Amino acid sequence: MYKFHMKNGTAYFYEHGVEIDGTVYGIHTDRDILRIKRRIVNDKFAETDDNFDMDTEIAKIQHTDITFEQPTSEQLSQIQSKTFDSMSDMKQYVQSVMNGELTQDEINAMLLLKIAEMEVAITNEQTTN
Structure with missing residues (x-):
């Protein structure tokens, strides 16, 4: 499995990630894990008026470390x-x-090459006749 993101229109691949509740996230550093967990907790409690302790809720979230496949050079x-x-x-x-x-x-490149080869063949045939 591989995972990538876009920056300035270019694809960059994540080397590592985490899986939390069936969703796979790409990460650059361990700090990203905390950021992801904080977002999950915020999303979970966004619609409620319940009081909650962010640190306790974050600690409840388990994750699995993942190493992603990398493209060849x-x-x-x-x-x-x-x-x-x-x-x-x-x-x-x-x-x-x-x-x-x-x-x-x-x-497209293969088609253009084939067309050029055919044009050369036709031109050569016409000049030899």
């Missing part, structure tokens, strides 16, 4: 050579590269 350079305007476009591109599929850019 070739995959990473291919992914980071593009910038994206939307997270959905980036997600689609990253998934295609990580799965070893041809990207639309690669398909």
Whole structure:
């Protein structure tokens, strides 16, 4: 499993993460774990008027450490050579590269090369006749 985020239109991969209640979060440092747990507690008690102790509620939340799969250097350079305007476009591109599929850019390049080869063949045939 891999997890990434977008910064300035570029994909960056998390090396580590945590799983809390079935949801996987990417983290940079251990401080991120506390930030995530605090957000979970805030979301849980946001709609209630109940008094609660933040530290106690955070301590109740268990997490599992995760090490994420990393792209190869070739995959990473291919992914980071593009910038994206939307997270959905980036997600689609990253998934295609990580799965070893041809990207639309690669398909277009192959088609252009094939067209050029055909044009050369036609031109050579016309000049020899």
